[in-house]
Amino acid sequence: MADPLKSICEDPLERKWVWISLGLAVVMAGMLGYYAVASNIHPPSNVETIDSSRLHLTEEFAEDNLGVKSNDDGSLTVTLVAARYGFYPPSIEVPADTRVTFRIASADVLHGVHVPFTNMTTMIVPGYISEVTTSFPRTGEFSLLCNEYCGLGHDAMWSRLVVVPKSAAGASS
Amino acid sequence: MSQSKAAGLSLASMWVGFIAFAAAALLGFYQVIERIDLIPGLKSPALYFGSVSTHGVLMGFVLTTFLVMGYGYYTATTSLKQELWNKPLAWFGFWMSLIGVLLAAVPLLTGNASVLYTFYPPLKAHPAFYIGATLLVVGSWVWCLEMVMMMTSWKKAHPGETVPLAMYGTTANAILWFITSLGVASEVLFQLIPWSLGLIDTVDVGLARTLFSWTLHAIVYFWLFPAYIALYTLLPKAAGGRLFSDHMGRVAFIMLLVFSVPIGFHHLYMDPFQAAGWKFLHMTGTFMVAVPTLITGFTIIASLEIAGRLRGGKGLFGWIGALPWGNPMVTAAMLAMLMLTFGGFGGMINASYAMNTMVHNTQWVTGHFHLIFGGTTVIMYFAIAYYLWPKMTGRQLYSTALALKQLWLWFIGMLILTLPWHQLGLAGQPRRISSTPYDESFVQAWLPAQSAMIAGGGILFISALMLVYNLFKTHGNAQAEVNLEVEYAEPVHAIVRMPRLMNSFGFWCLLVLVYMIASYGYPIAQFFLLDTHGTVPWSI
Amino acid sequence: MMRLLAVLTGMAMLLPTAGAEPSSAVAFDLATIRLLRAADPARGEQLAGEAKCAKCHGDAGVSDDPEDVNIAGLSGSYIYKQLKDYQDKNRDDRDMYKQTRNLDDPQLADLAVWFASLQPAPVAADRNTDPAILKLVFQGDPQRLLKACASCHGQDGRGGQFDHPALAGQYPEYLVYTLTEFKEGDRTNDVYSRMRHVAEALTEEEIEALAGYYAAAVPEEEE
Numbered sequence: 001m002a003d004p005l006k007s008i009c010e011d012p013l014e015r016k017w018v019w020i021s022l023g024l025a026v027v028m029a030g031m032l033g034y035y036a037v038a039s040n041i042h043p044p045s046n047v048e049t050i051d052s053s054r055l056h057l058t059e060e061f062a063e064d065n066l067g068v069k070s071n072d073d074g075s076l077t078v079t080l081v082a083a084r085y086g087f088y089p090p091s092i093e094v095p096a097d098t099r100v101t102f103r104i105a106s107a108d109v110l111h112g113v114h115v116p117f118t119n120m121t122t123m124i125v126p127g128y129i130s131e132v133t134t135s136f137p138r139t140g141e142f143s144l145l146c147n148e149y150c151g152l153g154h155d156a157m158w159s160r161l162v163v164v165p166k167s168a169a170g171a172s173s
Numbered sequence: 174m175s176q177s178k179a180a181g182l183s184l185a186s187m188w189v190g191f192i193a194f195a196a197a198a199l200l201g202f203y204q205v206i207e208r209i210d211l212i213p214g215l216k217s218p219a220l221y222f223g224s225v226s227t228h229g230v231l232m233g234f235v236l237t238t239f240l241v242m243g244y245g246y247y248t249a250t251t252s253l254k255q256e257l258w259n260k261p262l263a264w265f266g267f268w269m270s271l272i273g274v275l276l277a278a279v280p281l282l283t284g285n286a287s288v289l290y291t292f293y294p295p296l297k298a299h300p301a302f303y304i305g306a307t308l309l310v311v312g313s314w315v316w317c318l319e320m321v322m323m324m325t326s327w328k329k330a331h332p333g334e335t336v337p338l339a340m341y342g343t344t345a346n347a348i349l350w351f352i353t354s355l356g357v358a359s360e361v362l363f364q365l366i367p368w369s370l371g372l373i374d375t376v377d378v379g380l381a382r383t384l385f386s387w388t389l390h391a392i393v394y395f396w397l398f399p400a401y402i403a404l405y406t407l408l409p410k411a412a413g414g415r416l417f418s419d420h421m422g423r424v425a426f427i428m429l430l431v432f433s434v435p436i437g438f439h440h441l442y443m444d445p446f447q448a449a450g451w452k453f454l455h456m457t458g459t460f461m462v463a464v465p466t467l468i469t470g471f472t473i474i475a476s477l478e479i480a481g482r483l484r485g486g487k488g489l490f491g492w493i494g495a496l497p498w499g500n501p502m503v504t505a506a507m508l509a510m511l512m513l514t515f516g517g518f519g520g521m522i523n524a525s526y527a528m529n530t531m532v533h534n535t536q537w538v539t540g541h542f543h544l545i546f547g548g549t550t551v552i553m554y555f556a557i558a559y560y561l562w563p564k565m566t567g568r569q570l571y572s573t574a575l576a577l578k579q580l581w582l583w584f585i586g587m588l589i590l591t592l593p594w595h596q597l598g599l600a601g602q603p604r605r606i607s608s609t610p611y612d613e614s615f616v617q618a619w620l621p622a623q624s625a626m627i628a629g630g631g632i633l634f635i636s637a638l639m640l641v642y643n644l645f646k647t648h649g650n651a652q653a654e655v656n657l658e659v660e661y662a663e664p665v666h667a668i669v670r671m672p673r674l675m676n677s678f679g680f681w682c683l684l685v686l687v688y689m690i691a692s693y694g695y696p697i698a699q700f701f702l703l704d705t706h707g708t709v710p711w712s713i
Numbered sequence: 714m715m716r717l718l719a720v721l722t723g724m725a726m727l728l729p730t731a732g733a734e735p736s737s738a739v740a741f742d743l744a745t746i747r748l749l750r751a752a753d754p755a756r757g758e759q760l761a762g763e764a765k766c767a768k769c770h771g772d773a774g775v776s777d778d779p780e781d782v783n784i785a786g787l788s789g790s791y792i793y794k795q796l797k798d799y800q801d802k803n804r805d806d807r808d809m810y811k812q813t814r815n816l817d818d819p820q821l822a823d824l825a826v827w828f829a830s831l832q833p834a835p836v837a838a839d840r841n842t843d844p845a846i847l848k849l850v851f852q853g854d855p856q857r858l859l860k861a862c863a864s865c866h867g868q869d870g871r872g873g874q875f876d877h878p879a880l881a882g883q884y885p886e887y888l889v890y891t892l893t894e895f896k897e898g899d900r901t902n903d904v905y906s907r908m909r910h911v912a913e914a915l916t917e918e919e920i921e922a923l924a925g926y927y928a929a930a931v932p933e934e935e936e
Binding site: 008009010014017018021022024025026028029032033035042043045046047049050051052110116117121122124125127128129130141143145146147148149150151153154155156158 | 218219222287289293294295296377378379382417418420421424441442443444445446447448449452453456457460461463464467468471472475521524525526527529530531533534535600601603604605606607608609610611612615665666672675699703704705706707708709711712713
């Protein structure tokens, strides 16, 4: 079978390299595709709108609805608000090895949140609700850090996450 | 006297770029010291974020745009051996861009535009900032028009002939820049300017970020193109050899044109307002856009090997030592390729969902783009300057020895700055912070890397000064430059025939259009279909 | 009888699930922003005269009595929110409730922008500059999750957007009083408990010291 690249790529070694490069791109994209379809691994993307300027007056992000709540299937939902300059409630506790779904909204500007050494990370965009689901295999004290510039006090914006052993858990804020 | 009448315009343009660069380098040095709280008296978030915003605009908008334009004008006139298509218009575009920069500088330097290089709303800057940025971009569109018209008029005057590779690449870049800048232009014209002037009350931050992402990836290829053009068309002859393959150069340029714009969502992986399916589509294109860089790597290294072996290099790696390292173009290219390897590897990590999650918006990202842009791309800008200054001014380069030292210092400084920077990101440090008021365990863990980075920043600042000094002194150099011709590379295999698709852009533009509609059509339209809530302006 | 008991029990069980009221009814949405934009300081001055605000707050919003509150130069949005919270009884003060009870929203906005236009009191020359306190102000305390006060209240203490008030130039006694109110949960109109979390973590000594940092010059006692 003739190599379709022959007319534009004279050198056989270079032709091999081009096929390898194309193959590399296809393999990497393919791997991500495979896991996206088979294990439902996607970046956080739930396209849900909300009026950030009236956040505390909404039902989901009302002040008494924040924090850790248990769901019927044993998983947890953590409702957080990102507002200059902190995450509220400022200290949350979850058990290890439990599915946790974070629902986060901004009360003002663009924020980002990540918990170093875990895969809990997402942007928090005013007008939209961010949702990210993960579980924490290791116990300990972690920090939720704001990682998107949100104004002159951005450095100060962080809060605490405590992961306790699964048996010792109770949902608490 | 230069061979090209565009010399004045090219010099003016590139000087604006390098003056901006020197100022930004000073700001960068301040930033790397300040963040570690080394000098408590210097501590000020207002000063820091004003500096970061100015540094980003100067490096990412001013140095780049003016350098691309200057190099483009000189390449067009010398490779096509043709006058500028419309000289008064070209100068008009230059002035428009420069006035835009000066207009934006006022709020930037007075702390009224500390919205960073990415100016993400709803943080609001003074309207003069947005208007200045618009003028800069619109002025650059004049350059785009000039490049396209020059290639078109040359083809009319030389029917059936092959457009020189250097011009083909330059025009590809011009078309690329125009297409990609439409995203940020739309965001600024329809959202940010009216909003900052109080003509509209709210902006939809999701729409603004989506439009910005349209520009955000391909803009780095707008910056990278001159580096690649220099590698393909100036480096081989400077090294004493030939270009391994002219055809593959065109393939690389075409692939960059087609694949760089419709992949912006890898900058929005973590954003909630775009669905996973669209991010997946952009992800596939993101891996494809690595291919032209891989191709370029092969072609350029092969071209260098030819040169090395022609100079007597033997054995598997002996040709490397045989290369004329005393030529700044050769040294810069080798150092650029080394940094491209590190930076490109980092890029593949950023493109992959799960790994991106671990590094998103941490200092890894900042380290990555300083390495790949500040390293690979900018070192080639230096190389282009050292090559062209004598030909444009008619004076010999003030000091080749100084140029070589400057390049090596830039390389070493960049590695010392960026490698620990990547590690800081893996250790959890978030981006865009002016201090570290976090748990002691974090701060202690970050200290060694941050201290090392200061050394890197200092070296880079000195290197920046050396560049500007060398170029400045060249103007007054008593020694005249005898070889005024830009010596474009000749390919190993003479070009017998060039397929039409590799000598024109019509079809590829159509392909980009279709690809863009597929990648961005619904993702933008959704904001007009969903019930969205806009956001009012917020102060810095 | 059983049915009545069942109904009453059912109702009692429903009570905990009924959501608590938000801590403040004020949101800085487009309606509120437009209200403040349309407000007139001249009308506000007139209203302030009629309501005799000067009795406690001084002729120009700076009181001569250090036991009262300086309100000159606070942001219009912040003053509006406090007035509205007083009116809605989300902030508890009988005197301020009586003052605001019969005013409508545009009038509250007018008063707010009038006082916002006045010159704030300067900070005392002998303010507390103890390094430990400066650390709290500009760096916070990570162990207690305390952020730098300056991050929300500004490097110069002159406040931030909407409901981040200026602190500089306020009488120390009032600052102590307010932080104590937050600490003990007597003041609750800080949406999402932002100030309650801060005040709970501070010690009484720190509260006194911080008040001394932001303090306005206390006027001389009159004989």
